[in-house]
Amino acid sequence: MRDVIDTDRMPGHCMECGVKYSVLIGVPMHPCPNCGACSEYFLRAEDDVKIEVNWHELRILAMWAERWAADQTEKDRLVMQRVVSFICGRINAQYPDWIGLTFSSEIAELRQEFGDVEVKGFNEDKEANNSE
Numbered sequence: 001m002r003d004v005i006d007t008d009r010m011p012g013h014c015m016e017c018g019v020k021y022s023v024l025i026g027v028p029m030h031p032c033p034n035c036g037a038c039s040e041y042f043l044r045a046e047d048d049v050k051i052e053v054n055w056h057e058l059r060i061l062a063m064w065a066e067r068w069a070a071d072q073t074e075k076d077r078l079v080m081q082r083v084v085s086f087i088c089g090r091i092n093a094q095y096p097d098w099i100g101l102t103f104s105s106e107i108a109e110l111r112q113e114f115g116d117v118e119v120k121g122f123n124e125d126k127e128a129n130n131s132e
């Protein structure tokens with residue numbers, strides 16, 4: 001049997017929840033069928049890449065992105081932190097035994113081990129830490 005390629009649909013996944021789905025080509029609005037995230041969060045499969053990187057190099061990039069997002073204005077900050085959290089969360093899920101990519105994930109691990117931890121000098125992503 002030959003492969004059936006549906007040329008009317010574009011495969012991809014949701015940046016927010018990671019669920020794979022496809023959208024009709026030419027349809028501008030296509031919220032995620034799993035979490036309802038808006039269509040800006042749909043990532044085309046044809047843009048997926050495989051890269052070779054050291055985990056600690058990736059942590060540096062993630063923490064710098066997280067830090068930059070945390071320094072933005074309140075409205076922008078929450079959206080940017082959420083996006084960094086989604087991306088890093090999906091990468092972390094591929095390597096669950098490795099240390100978290102973000103400072104927020106390290107704070108969450110500290111809270112699991114030692115209880116509440118107060119953080120000063122950093123606009124913590126409390127949503128990512130499940131502490132709100």
Ligand SMILES: [Zn+2]
Nearest residue numbers: 014017032035
């Ligand atoms: Zn989703």
